Amino acid sequence: MHALTPELAPVVENGNLLLAVIIPLFGSLVVMTMKKHPNLREFISSCSSVLLFIMVLTFIPAIKAGQTLHFTLFELLPGLSISLRADGFSMIFALVASSLWIIAVYYSMGYMRAHDEPCQTRFNACFALAIFGAIGVAFSDNLLTLYLFYEIVSVCTYPLVAHHQDAESYDGARKYIIYLTTTAKFFLLPAIILIYVLSGSLDFPHSINAGIIPSSAKDWVVIMLYVFCIFGFAKNGVMPFHHWLPGAMVAPTPVSALLHAVAVVKVGVFCTTRTMLYVFGVDVMDKLNLGIPTAYFVGFTIIAASMIALSKDNLKARLAYSTVSQLSYIILGVALLTPHGIEGGLIHIVNHAFSKITLFFCAGAIYIAAHKKYISEMSGLGRTMPFTFGAFAVASLSMIGAPPVAGFVSKWYLLVGSMEASQVGILLILIASTVLNVGYFAPITYKAFFGKRPGGQAETGIKEAPLSMLIPILIAVTISVIIGIYPNFMMQFVRMVIG
C-alpha cells in the first residue's frame, strides 16, 4: 500500500469550507423565524440544501487534483484547534449527506404535510442543524472538531426524536440522548485528552498509514484508546451500544430516513473509520494486531442484528436492525486493513445510504398511504402501491448485495478484502449475513406482491403514495442502481484515501 506523500497532496487554504458548513446553520436560523410562512420556510430549506450540494460539488476539481483544502477557525491551545479540511475521505460523506438532504427535504415536505404534523418549523430547523453537524463532521480536520460536531449532531437531533411529545417518543428520545452522550463523554473525552497529552496535537495526518500516536506510547494505552474510540462513537451502532437506534424509530419517518439511515449513523461510522485510519493509522493497527479482532467483533454485530431483524414485525424496527447490521460492514471492511477491504467499507457508506433511505422512504409512504406499520399487515399491498413496493424491492436487493444494485459493489470489495486478509471466518460472516438479509427482506416484497390481502378482500381507499413522496423515492432508488452500475464516481474518492 502506498501512502499519499505530502508532496502529492498540497494543502490549500480555502474559506469556502467554512461557507459550506455555515449554509445549513444559517438555513436553520432563517427557518426558525418563518413560523408563519410555511411555504417560504420550505423554500428556504430546499434552497439551503441545493446551495450546500453545489458548494460541496465545487470542491471536487481541487480534490481530484490531489489537493487537500483546509481552513482554521479557532486556535484554542497549541495543537488544539477547530479547523476544517476537505480531502477524498471527507468528500465521500459530504457528497452523500448533502445530496440526500435535497431529496429528504422534498420527501419530508410531502410527509409532514400529508400527515399534518405539529411543530414543523422546529422540525425543519433541527433537521438543518443536524445536517450542519454532519457536514461539520465530514469536513473536520482534527479529533476535537470531529468531537464538537459529533456532539452537535447528538443534541440537535433530540427534538427530532422527541417530535411527537408523547410518552413513547420521550422515552425513545431519552434513551437516545443517554446512550449517545454517555458513551461520548465516558469513552471519547478521555481518549481525546489522552491522545492530546501523548502526541501534543489532534490534527489528522494526510495519509492513512502513520497516525498521530507516538511510537513511545505504551501498547496497552494505545489499545485502550482504540477500544475507547470504537465504543465512544456509539452512533456507529456497534453492539452493545446500539440500542438507541431502534429506540429512535419513534421519530417521524423522514427523520428515520435521513438521520437514522444516513446522517447520524454515518456520522458514527465516519468518525470511527476516520479515527481508525487517521489517528491510529494502518501501521499502528497492524503492529498491535487490532484490525482482525475488530473485524470479528463487529462481525458479531452483523450477525446478531440480522437475527433480531428477522424477528421484528414492525417495518421500521426491522429496517433499524438492518441498519445496525449494515453499519458494521463499513467498520469490518476498514478493519481488514487491506486495500480492497478499506475500499469496500468506505464505498458502503455511500451505497448503504442511498438504498437504506429508499427503504425508509417507502416505509413512510406505506404509512401515509395505508396507515400500516407492521409487515404482517402488508401482504397484497404491493399490488395497490406498485411503485413504492417496486422501489422497496430494488433497494432491498441492494441490501442483500445482488447485482446490479449498489450494495453488490461493496459486498464484492468486502469479499475480496477478506480473501486478501486470508480470513475465512470473515468470509463466512459475510455469506451468512447475506443469507440472513435475504431472509428478512425477501418475504416483505414477496408477500406484498404475491400474498393474499388480509380477510381475502381488497381494502378500499388505499392508493399509491402522493407524488411528493414518490418522486424522492424513485430518485433515490435510481441513484442506487446507477452507482451500482457505474460506481466509479464515488470510488475515485475512496481510492484517494488508499493513495
Next chain:
Amino acid sequence: MDLLVIKEGFPLLSFLIFFPLAGSLVLLFFHGEEFARRWALAITSLTALFSIPLLTGFDAASTKYQFAEAYKWIPQFHINYIVGMDGISVLLVLLTTFIMPFCVLASWKYIQKRVVQFMFCLLVMETSMIGVFVALDFILFYVFWEFMLIPMYLLIAIWGGPRKAYASIKFFLYTLAGSVLLLVAIIALYLKSGSFFIPEMMWQPYSMTFQVLVFLAFFLAFAIKVPMFPFHTWLPAAHVEAPTAGSVILASILLKMGTYGLLRFCLPITPDATVLLAQPILWLSIAGIIYGGFTALAQHDMKKLIAYSSVGHMGFVTLGIFVLNTRGVEGAILQMINHGVTTGGLFLCVGMIYERTHSRELSLASGVGKYMPWFVTFLAFFSLSSFGFPGTNSFIGEFLVLAGTFEHNIFLALAAIPGAVLAAAYMLRMLQKIVWGGTNNPDQSYLKDLGIREIIVLTPFLLFVFWIGLGPQPFIDLMHGSVTHLLDQFQTWQQHGQVASLLLK
C-alpha cells in the same frame, strides 16, 4: 521588597477596594429605593470600568506582584497594608468587578423590601472580595476574609427564602469554624518568620511537622470555602435560600476564594506538606466530583441541582491544583473563571424563572420552552457550557485539568471521567425538563419571555462562555507566567529537598 512592582501615582488597587465601600457609606444617608438601585449600579459599573486598566497595564511576562502598594499599618506587630496582584489573582479580581453590576441588575425587581440595605450589603461585599484577592499581608487578608461573612450572612438571613435562618447560621458557623484555625496558622507562621508579608513566608525551611500542621489548618479553612467533599453541606442550604444575587456571588466569587487560598498559600508556604498530602486530596476531589454529580442528578430543586453541580465542578478545580503541573494548574484557574461565568449565568436563569413561577421546583418549571424561547436558549447554552460541551469555556477548563491529571496519573484521570458523564446527565435532565417537560406539564401559558433588562444581564455571561471557549489563549497567557514561576519554584524546592535528604543520609 523586590517581589513587588510598586504602582506609582494613582493607587488603583486601593481605589478598587475602597470605592464600593465609600459608595455604600453614601447609601447610609439616602433612603430612596430607586436611588439605591441606580447608585449601586453606578458604583459597581464604575468599579468595573476602573478595573480595566488592571488588564491593560498588567505585564504577563513578569512574575512579580504588580500594581502593588505598601504602607505601614501597625508597625509594632509588623502588620502592613500591602496589596498587589499577579497572574493568579488578576482574572479573579476582574471576575469580581465585572460580575457585581449584573448582581445589582438581577436584584432590580427581585428585591422589593429593604432595597437600600440590600445594596449596601452588596457594595460592602465587593470591597471585601476584591480585598481578599489582592491582599499580600496576612492580617489584611484575614480581615477581608472574615469581613465578608457579615454581609453574606445578612444577604441570606434577611432576603433569603423560608429556611433562611437555618441556612445563614449554617453558612456562618461552617466558614467561621474554618477561619479560626486559619488565624492560628497565620500567627504560628508569624512567630516563625517574624513577618506577615505573605511572599516572605513562602519557600521557607519549616520543619515537616510544622508544615503539615499549618497545611491542615489552611486546608480546613479553604476546603470549607471551596467547598470540598465532605465539607460541602452548607453550600446547598445557602444557595437554596439566598436571593439570586447572593447565589451568584456565592457561586461565582466566594467559592473561588477557597481554591485561590489553596493555590496562593498551601503550595508555596507548605510545599513539602503539599507533596505529602496531595494524593489524599486528589482522591477527595474525585470523591467530590462523583458525589456532586450523583446528588445533582437526584435533585428536584433547580438551585440545589446547580449547587451540587458546583461541588462537582470545584472538585475539578482542586484536582487541577494538586496534580501540580502547568496544564493542571492553568486549567484549574481557568475553570475557576469558567465556573464563575457559567454557574453565575445558571443562577441568574433560575432566578428569572423564580420571579415568574415563585418556585424552584423543576416539575413546576417544566415545559416552559414553548412560551419562553429566549429564556431557554440562554439556559441551554449555559447548561451545555456547564457540562463541558466542546466550544464552550468549561470544555477548555476541564480539558486542561484532565490533561494535567493524565500527565500525573492515568487512573486518577479515568476516575474523574464519570463526573463528566454525570454532569452531562444532570444538566441535560434539567434542560429537558424545563424546555420540554413531559406529557402532563403544568399550564405555563401565563409566562412572559425575558425582557430587555434580563437579556442585557445574561448576554455578557454568554459572550464569555464562547470567548473563553473559542479563544482561551489570551486568558491563559495572563496566568501563564505566574503559574510556571510557581511550579518552577516548587520543583527547585523539591530538588533541594532531595539533595538535602541525600546529604543527611
